[in-house]
Amino acid sequence: MKFGLRPLLLAAVLGAVAVPSAQAHRMWILPSTFTLSGDEQTITVDGAISNDLFFPNHVAMNLENITISAPDGTTSKPQNGWEGEIRSTFDLKLDEQGTYKIAEEGGFYFARWEEEGEEKRTRGNWERLEKLGLLEKPDVKLMYAGRRAETFVTLGAPTQHVFKPTGEGVEMVPVTHPNDLYQGEEASFKFLIDGAPVIDQAITIVKGNDRYRDIVGEFKVKTDAEGIVSFTPEEPGRYWLQTRAQKPGEAQGRKMMLMSTYSATFEVLTP
Amino acid sequence: MGSSMKLKTVIPTMMLAMCCFAAQAETLSVDIELPRIDVAEYHRPYVAIWIANQDRTVAANLNVWYQQEDGPEGEGETWLKDMRQWWRRSGRSLELPIDGVSGATKVPGTHTLVFSETSDQLSSLVAGEYVLCVEAAREVGGREILRLPFKWKSGQAQTTSVTGETELGEITLKIES
Numbered sequence: 001m002k003f004g005l006r007p008l009l010l011a012a013v014l015g016a017v018a019v020p021s022a023q024a025h026r027m028w029i030l031p032s033t034f035t036l037s038g039d040e041q042t043i044t045v046d047g048a049i050s051n052d053l054f055f056p057n058h059v060a061m062n063l064e065n066i067t068i069s070a071p072d073g074t075t076s077k078p079q080n081g082w083e084g085e086i087r088s089t090f091d092l093k094l095d096e097q098g099t100y101k102i103a104e105e106g107g108f109y110f111a112r113w114e115e116e117g118e119e120k121r122t123r124g125n126w127e128r129l130e131k132l133g134l135l136e137k138p139d140v141k142l143m144y145a146g147r148r149a150e151t152f153v154t155l156g157a158p159t160q161h162v163f164k165p166t167g168e169g170v171e172m173v174p175v176t177h178p179n180d181l182y183q184g185e186e187a188s189f190k191f192l193i194d195g196a197p198v199i200d201q202a203i204t205i206v207k208g209n210d211r212y213r214d215i216v217g218e219f220k221v222k223t224d225a226e227g228i229v230s231f232t233p234e235e236p237g238r239y240w241l242q243t244r245a246q247k248p249g250e251a252q253g254r255k256m257m258l259m260s261t262y263s264a265t266f267e268v269l270t271p
Numbered sequence: 272m273g274s275s276m277k278l279k280t281v282i283p284t285m286m287l288a289m290c291c292f293a294a295q296a297e298t299l300s301v302d303i304e305l306p307r308i309d310v311a312e313y314h315r316p317y318v319a320i321w322i323a324n325q326d327r328t329v330a331a332n333l334n335v336w337y338q339q340e341d342g343p344e345g346e347g348e349t350w351l352k353d354m355r356q357w358w359r360r361s362g363r364s365l366e367l368p369i370d371g372v373s374g375a376t377k378v379p380g381t382h383t384l385v386f387s388e389t390s391d392q393l394s395s396l397v398a399g400e401y402v403l404c405v406e407a408a409r410e411v412g413g414r415e416i417l418r419l420p421f422k423w424k425s426g427q428a429q430t431t432s433v434t435g436e437t438e439l440g441e442i443t444l445k446i447e448s
Contacts, residue, residue, distance in 0.1 A: 035352050035358075036349070036352060037348050037349060037350070037351035037352035037358060037362065037363065038346040038347075038348035038349045038351070039346065039348065040346070041346070041349065154363075156363050156364075157363040157364045158363075180359070182359075269355055270355070271355070271356060
C-alpha cells in the first residue's frame, strides 16, 4: 500500500502517527478545477458530508452557509445552487485574476443535562435551546461547536488576500499556496487558533479516493513551534485536511466549552 | 572527467576557440517534431518552449503555441494551464499574448525556431548553463515535457537532441556562431 505522504519523513521529522481510524463523516467542498487560465472561467463546485472522499454518500452541504471570497476580498453567495439529498452543487464564475476562497461556516450549540437521573442531550441554534428552556436548568452543560470548511481556486497567478485570518477559531494560513502544491515537493501550512499560532496541534491529512484503498492512509502531523506543519505529498491527487481544537471560553454571555473544526480540500499536481 | 594531461591540451584549444568566437554572435535554433497521433478526437497540441535557469525559474520564453482566438469550445487560453510546468513557472504571471512569443498551434511535422543573440527573447540572456524546456499538452490528450541542457555564450557549437514518447517527437537544439 502506497501512502499519499512519505511515512518515513513524517515519522522522523514530525512525529507522525498513522491512525487506522474508523470511517468518519467528513465535510468537503470540491471544485471541478483548482487551477485555471484565461480571462473568465466557470467551475462547478460540490459540497457534501460523506464518509468517502470525495464521493457523496451521507448528507448534502447547506449552501446558505457558503461564502465565496474573490481575490480582492469581496464576497458573494453561490450561483445556480442546487441541494440534493446527499450532495449540493453550484457554479462559480471567476472573472478576476487571483485566488478565490470558497468557505462553509457554521456551528451548533450542544446541551447536556440530567432529567430524573437520566442524561439527556440535544443540539441546535441558541434560540432552540432557549425555547426548550434548557438554559435555565441549573446543571446544564453547554458547548459550542463551530466549523469552517474551505477550498481555494486560482485563476492566473496565485494571490494571498483571501488568507487574511479573521482571528476566530481554527484557521489555516498557507506558507505554501494551496494552489501551488506538487508531488514530491514539501508543502507547509500554518495553523492559528483565535489568530495566534497553535503549537503541537494534530492535523489529519487524507488523500481522496480512499474508497479504492484497503487502508484509508490517514496521517496525523503536528504543528511546530510556529504553528506550521510540513509534509511532502508523494502522489498527485485531491487531498482533504482536518483539525479540531477545544478550549473553555464564553459564548452568548455564558461560560462553555468552545470547539472549532477546520477542514480544507486541495489538489496536488505532478510537477 | 579528464586528467590534467588532457586538460592541458584542451585549454589552449578552448582559449583559441573563445578568442575567435567571442566576438561572433551566437544563434540558438530548435527543431520541434510534433508527432502524428491517431486518436478519435485530435486537437493540435499547445506547446511552450522556454529557457530555464538551473533552479527551474524561467530565463526566457521562446514561443508559446496556443489557440489565441476564442472558439466554439470557449476561450483559447482555457487550456494554457494544462502545460503545467510552464504555467507554474511563467505563464500564469504573464500578460498574454506576447508579440513574437505567442503563436498559433501547429500541425504535426517538424517546426524550426531560430533566435539570434540579439533577438527579443535572448538579448538579456547572460553566458551560462541553461535548460531548454519543451512542454506539450493536448486537449483530450496527454502532456509531455522534454529538457535539453546547454551552455550559452560558451563559444562552442553544440548540438543535442532528445525524443519524446507520447506528445513530442524529436527535439534538437543547436547553438552556432
